[in-house]
Amino acid sequence: MAISPVLFIGLICLAGGGSLFPVVEAIWLTVPTTGVKCVYEKIEANVIVVADYLCIDEGFTQFGPTLDVRVTSPYGNELYNQKNVTYGQVAFTTSEMGTYSACIAMHHDQTHHTLNNSCIVSLDWRMGIRTKDWDSVAKKEKIEGVELQLRKSTEVVSGIRANMLYLKIRESYMREINEKTNKRVAQLSFISLGVSLVVSLIQVWHLKRFFLKKKLI
Numbered sequence: 001m002a003i004s005p006v007l008f009i010g011l012i013c014l015a016g017g018g019s020l021f022p023v024v025e026a027i028w029l030t031v032p033t034t035g036v037k038c039v040y041e042k043i044e045a046n047v048i049v050v051a052d053y054l055c056i057d058e059g060f061t062q063f064g065p066t067l068d069v070r071v072t073s074p075y076g077n078e079l080y081n082q083k084n085v086t087y088g089q090v091a092f093t094t095s096e097m098g099t100y101s102a103c104i105a106m107h108h109d110q111t112h113h114t115l116n117n118s119c120i121v122s123l124d125w126r127m128g129i130r131t132k133d134w135d136s137v138a139k140k141e142k143i144e145g146v147e148l149q150l151r152k153s154t155e156v157v158s159g160i161r162a163n164m165l166y167l168k169i170r171e172s173y174m175r176e177i178n179e180k181t182n183k184r185v186a187q188l189s190f191i192s193l194g195v196s197l198v199v200s201l202i203q204v205w206h207l208k209r210f211f212l213k214k215k216l217i
Contacts, residue, residue, distance in 0.1 A: 074098025
């Protein structure tokens with residue numbers, strides 16, 4: 001009996017203890033009292049992005065100072081801008097491919113908090129399938145175990161397929177540009193050769209005329 005690719009990936013996932021879906025760990029940033037700390041991520045177009053951030057004090061016992069958080073697209077468009085916040089969530093769908101930036105700085109007014117030298121910020125940056133809340137999906141659709149893992153595998157396969165199609169389109173586009181460039185280079189080479197021949201003939205004709213005029217030949 002033939003085994004479907006989705007079932008095969010799901011069985012591998014179960015056998016490997018879920019290694020196909022690695023745990024997303026937060027990035028811990030140290031934000032100074034002055035200046036800005038930025039995180040950059042290169043993302044393709046039409047990708048769902050969710051980022052959770054939380055500021056805590058250096059003793060990891062309570063909320064830290066408030067922050068100014070700003071997220072921008074590769075072309076400088078502002079996607080998120082919040083000031084004087086301790087925690088929050090950023091969610092958007094990318095409209096263009098490129099490097100997206102999330103910049104964090106301490107808020108200028110910290111009268112409610114005693115500042116030391118810096119603060120600790122947890123930034124959990126998730127994209128694509130990792131943005132889906134599988135616990136909610138499992139409760140809503142009443143699925144668990146192998147069925148839930150197969151559902152995750154299906155999402156992974158769909159994402160891989162979409163990425164392969166994107167790469168195929170990009171390859172076709174780049175190949176077309178390469179062919180056009182080679183064609184233009186060949187045309188320029190023929191034009192350069194033609195101009196060189198014409199200039200050479202004119203030089204020969206001019207020299208011959210000069211020698212005849214001086215009666216040297």
